Amino acid sequence: MNIQNTALLLIGYQNDYFAKDGILHSALENSDQVGTILSNSLKLIKTLLPTDAVIAATPIIFTPDYSELNDPIGILKIIKDNGAFRSNTVGAATIDEVESMSADIITLPGKRGLSCFSNTELHKVLQENKITDVIIAGAVTSLCIDTAGREAADLGYRVTIISDCTVARTTFEQEYYLNEIMPLYANVMSSKDIEKSLGL
Template identity: 50%
Template sequence: MKNPTRTALLLIGFQNDYFAKEGILHSVIEESSRVSGVLQNTLALLEESAEQFDLIISTPILFTDGYSELVDPVGILRTIKDVGAFKAGQFGSETIPELDAYKDIITEIPGKRGLNAFSNTHLEALLRENGIEHLVLAGTVTSICIDSTGRHAADLGFKVTILSDCTSSRTIFEQDFYCENVFPLYGSVCSSSTLKVA
């Protein structure tokens, strides 16, 4: 049995509406995702280093057909409702097939209805139950779900690391700005190849 590292990898937004070419919101992150290599680098991390994490967690965002969970939404949540993205049971809400090979080691936590992966989910309880102290974030959108989840994790006392090459945003500028100027205010930023788990 391996020694616990007290570290969890959190995967956010790896769903067809973002990453499939026919996904409703694919164009929103397409350029940034291509430049950062978010998908390829995350898959490589899972392939080469999955065993270094005590937990690997996915928190998909899902809504009912009528979006009854969203009352007078604004911003990105309004956009999601307007374009009909992330409806439960639809292609766009499904986890991308590239992660199928790792489904036995990924714990999926349902309930995410907004920007923060801790909101309406039992993510914090799962992390506490497993003695997790360090949370490593990968996924999209950097300026929205990654940032809000990272800030909340830091407020809860977790050590936070954002993987610059395993995240993507709406623009290349936005991605770089958050990695260089925002995330260092409450956590650390590194590439997947230089990540130190301890």
């Protein structure tokens, strides 16, 4: 990977997932893992901030009545039924640790479902910055992270999933996706190995 052509995508770093009182925090089985994932993520972000890498966040936010969702199923139904990620709520807000670095992070609104490329300017921003390599961090591994990785690969980017900066609903799910699913379309690397690959 070349640092000038690399982008870090931050997905789901919002209070409803990462805060202890977040609406969907309890859906993440291992709360200790959430803390470790966040610590690793913040370290990687801070390492990349002074470099030429692009750092982009794509928060998922809905209107108060979820009018964007028409007869949702699965995770989107869970989000609506529990009132998660509603605009102008603490739960929808980016976690403080990431928000404190927001001046150097490109925030791209519009995400309404599993794909961070749908209804956002992400692909355009990556193209404008001549990005060839996309590394992905955040929540949830089997849903938004996997979707982002597959779509990025389809768009022609080289994709790397960060094994210790992503969190799933269960430990089994995390290991299964990292070991069996994601290697079919992406590299799976730890944050330390990514830093080494980028010469940091």
